[in-house]
Amino acid sequence: MVTLDFAAPPGLRALSLLFLSCLINTSSAGVLQPRDDVPAGYVSAPYYPAPHGGWADDWAEAYSKAVDLVGQMTLAEKTNISSGVGFFMGPCVGNTGSALRLGIPQLCLQDGPLGVRTTDNVTAFPAGITTGATWNKDLMYERGVALGQEFKGKGANFYLGPSVGALGRKPRGGRNWEGFGSDPVLQGIAGAQTIKGVQEQGVIATLKHLTANEQEMYRMYNVFQPGYSSNLDDRTMHELYLWPFAEGVRAGTGAVMTSYNAINGSATSQNAYLINGLLKDELGFQGIVMTDWLAHISGVPSALAGLDMNMPGDTMIPIIFGTSYWMYELTRSALNGSVPMDRINDMATRIVATWYKMGQDKDYPRPNFSSNTRDREGPCYPSALISPTCVVNQYVNVQADHKVVAKQVAQEAITLLKNNGSFLPISTSAHLSVFGTDAQADSQGINSCTDKSCNRGLLGMGWGSGSADYPYIDDPISSLKRKASNVTYYNTDSFPSVPAPGKDDVAIVFITSDSGENSYTVENNHGDRDSSGLAAWHNGDTLVQKAAAKYSNVIVVVHTVGPIVMESWVNLPSVKAVLVAHLPGQEAGDSLTEVLFGEVSPSGHLPYSIPVSEDDYPASTDIITFALGQAQDTYTEGIYIDYRHLNKAGVKPRFAFGHGLSYASFELSDASIASVTELSMVPPARPAKPTSPVASLNTTIPAASEAYYPSGFNRIWRYLYSWMDQGDADKAYAVGQSGTEYAYPAGYSEEQKPGPTAGGPNGGNPALWDVAYTVSLTVTNSGAGNFSAKAVPQAYVQFPADSPYDTPPIQLRDFAKTEALAPGASATVTLSLTRKDLSVWDTELQNWVVPPGEYKIWVGQASDDLTVVCSTETGSCEAGVEGPV
Structure with a gap:
C-alpha cells in the first residue's frame, strides 16, 4: 500500500x-x-459478469x-x-x-x-x-x-x-x-x-x-x-x-x-x-x-x-x-x-x-x-x-512468547554459502574484530526512521508499509559480546586503522543491501534498488576487501533484501565463510551467533539465485524507466526467470537457487517412486458450478x-x-x-457463466491437486563434523525430452525439512508431485495438459546439487548420479 x-x-x-x-x-x-x-499479442479481454460467490461447499x-x-x-x-x-x-x-x-x-x-x-x-x-x-x-x-x-x-x-x-x-x-x-x-x-x-x-x-x-x-x-x-x-x-x-x-x-x-x-x-x-x-x-x-x-x-x-x-x-x-x-x-x-x-x-x-x-x-x-x-x-x-x-x-518462533525463523533461514576448510564454527575464545554498522542496532533509535525508511544500523527489514516497529532488537554485536571473551567492535562502514592482527584472529564483516516501497526514497533508491543495483550498500564490498587484505580469516555476514553480486571478494583467500542472514527482524543476535559458535548448524537455503553478474539476467527484467504515457514492462522472457533462465542459458550462478551448506554432511539413499493417480492428458471434468445463494436476493x-x-x-x-x-x-x-441504458464495456453480460473448463472451487479444478507420484527416500547425517543438523531435500521435475511444450530444464515442485538429525541418524522423507506439478498451461485448450512421455523427478539439496533421479516411465530411482544442470 x-x-x-x-x-x-x-x-x-x-x-x-x-x-x-x-x-x-x-x-x-x-x-x-x-x-x-x-x-501486440498482450490482451486483457472483457470478462463479464462478475461471478457470484457462495458455490464452494466449505463456504x-x-x-x-x-x-x-x-x-x-x-x-x-x-x-x-x-x-x-x-x-x-x-x-x-x-x-x-x-x-x-x-x-x-x-x-x-x-x-x-x-x-x-x-x-x-x-x-x-x-x-x-x-x-x-x-x-x-x-x-x-x-x-x-x-x-x-x-x-x-x-x-x-x-x-x-x-x-x-x-x-x-x-x-x-x-x-x-x-x-x-x-x-x-x-x-x-x-x-x-x-x-x-x-x-x-x-x-x-x-x-x-x-x-x-x-x-x-x-x-x-x-x-x-x-x-x-x-x-x-x-x-x-x-x-x-x-x-x-x-x-x-x-x-x-x-x-x-x-x-x-x-x-x-x-x-x-x-x-x-x-x-x-x-x-x-x-x-x-x-x-x-x-x-x-x-x-x-x-x-x-x-x-x-x-x-x-x-x-x-x-x-x-x-x-x-x-x-x-x-x-x-x-x-x-x-x-x-x-x-x-x-x-x-x-x-x-x-x-x-x-x-x-x-x-x-x-x-x-x-x-x-x-x-x-x-x-x-x-x-x-x-x-x-x-x-x-x-x-x-x-x-x-500481544507478544506472548512469539519471540521464540521469530528467533527460530531467523535462525533456520541463515544460509551458509561458503565455508572453506570448515572454518565455521569458530570458538568463543577467538579474538574477534567486528566491522560494519549493520552489526549494531541504530544508535539513533531502533524505530527512528518512519516505516524503516533508512538503512542505518542493523538491517532487519526493508522499508515501507511492509515494515513494523521493533519492541527491541537483539543485535549481533550485543550477542557476540555476551558469548565471546575477546571482541572489538569498529562501528563504521569505512575500514579503520587497526592493530596488526594475529594469524588466528578473525574479522567478522557485516554488510547490507536494502529496498522497499516507492513511498520513500532511501539513499537515492526509489523503492527498487534502482541506484545501488545488486552491490552492497555503504561501500560494503570495499569494507570486505580491506578486511580481507588485513586479516587471514574473514567471515562475511550479509543482511539483504535479495541477491547481491559478491565477485569482488567472495573468492579472496582470506574470506573463509559467507553467511546470508536475510532480514531477521528483532531476533538478529543470538539466532546468528549460535550458528557462528556451533550451538546450531545452519540449515537455510537460498530462495533465489545469486549471480556472478547482474548481466546474467534477461534484459527484460531490468527496472523500466520513465516513459511518456504508460510505461510498458513486457515479459518477453516468459517463464524463464531466476534459475529457470540461468539453467536454460547455461549460465552458472555464483550460488544456485536452493543452495545452503551445513556443518554436517547428508546422504540421500533408498529412493523409491510410487504412482498414486493415473494421469490423463487433461484433468477429469471439473465439478459443475451450482447456483449461488446470492441469486436469491432481490x-x-x-x-x-x-x-x-x-x-x-x-x-x-x-x-x-x-x-x-x-x-x-x-x-x-x-x-x-426511466429505462436509460448505460454504456457498458464491450463484451458486457449479466448472465452468470458455468465457469471455464480449468476452473473449480478454491483454486481451480480439484483434480489438479490429485497426487500423481510420491518419491520417498532416506536422509542420513553421515556424521562428518559430529553435528546434529537439519536437511532440506528438494524435488524438481524435468519434463519429457520430446514434449511439444518448451519447458525449463528443471522446476521446483516440493521440498521438506527434516528434524535435527544426530550424527549417524536417518529420517524418511516423502515428497509429492500433483497433476498440476506435471502439467503445462495450454493456451489453445485453455487447460492444464500433462505431456506424454518420461518425467524425471530429481531430488537433492540445491537446484545444482541433484544426485537422485526417479523415472515415471521405469518406476525406478537411482542415486549418486550427475544432475541435469
Missing part, C-alpha cells in the same frame, strides 16, 4: 490535503479512460448466513461496508463503513506481512524472504499462527498479507523481500501455510498483490501518468504469477488485494479478465477482492470488473472535501441502474460471508491501538478539521429512501458516507426508472 506520512496536527494535516486536491483534473474522474496501446454455511443478513440491508448499508471511510479516518490503515443496525461493525484492515504495523507491544517477525529461506513448512505455519494471534489481539479484522506478488522476477524489485522467494512453488507453499496459520486465529488473510507487481517505480496511476503495464502472455500468467495465488485461494484466503499496476494495459483494480475471469471464475475465489491503497481509479467499471472493496475509500488523491468513486457514488450508481443490484448484492455478501467464515461475529475484539499516534488519547478522526477526542491506544501487549432497484441520510445525522467533515441527500437520491432513482 501507499504511505502518506503527515506529522502536522489533525487540522493542519487536513488542510495540507488541500494542496494535493489542487492537482486533480478531469483525468481523475471515475470513468473508464482509454487505454494506452500495449505490444456454504457462511454464505447462507450472509445472504440472510444482506437481504435485510438497505442499499446504503450494502455500499457502506464495501468501502473505506477515508484516509486517517479511524484507528487502522483501513477502516470500512458499518451496518450497525444488523450487527456488522466497522472492520479494521492493518498492515503488514511481518507484523502489526505502526503500533507497539508487537513482535517484529522476520520478513517473508527470510521465512522462505527456512524451507520449513511447519515453521511457515507457526509464524502464521503467531501473526494471527497478534493481529486479533490488537483487534484487526484483516491481516494485509501474505505477499506473493512480487514473485521476484526483477532482482532489483523493491518489495521482493515481503514475499518468500523467486519461485512460484516456494511462494505458494509459504503463502498457503501463512494463510492457514493466520485464519485459524479468526483473522482474515489478504493475499497480495494481484499480480505481476514486480517493480515499485512508476507503479501508481496518477493525474499525470498511468501506472506501468505488466504485459505477459497467458502461459506465463498461469505457470508463474497466478500459481501462488491459486495455492492461497486453495488454502482459503478470505481476501485478495489487487496491485497498483496494469496487466496488459488494464489497471488491476478494474481488470475484468483478471478479477472476474481468472480469480473469481477459474480459481473459484469466494472471498473479497480489495484495492491497494488509493489504487481505485473508477466507479462503475471497477464494480462491474468484480472489485468488492475500495481502500481506503478516497479517490486516488485524497481530496480535502472527502470524495470517493464509491460510497455515495456507488449508491447513486445502484439507484440510476448503472451498477446492477445483483453486483451490489454479491459484493456485500462476499464481505459478510468472509466475516462469518472467520467467526468474527462472535466476540471479536475491537481495535485497541491507533496507526496515527502513540498517545493514549487523540482525535477519533485525524483527517477531520474538527474531531472529537477518543482513547485511541490501550497499549495491549435485484430490483430499491426505493430512493434507502439512500437518504438518517434524520438528524451528524456528519464528520471529510468522512466518507454511503448516504445521499434526498434530492440527489431521488434524481438518481428517476434515471434508473
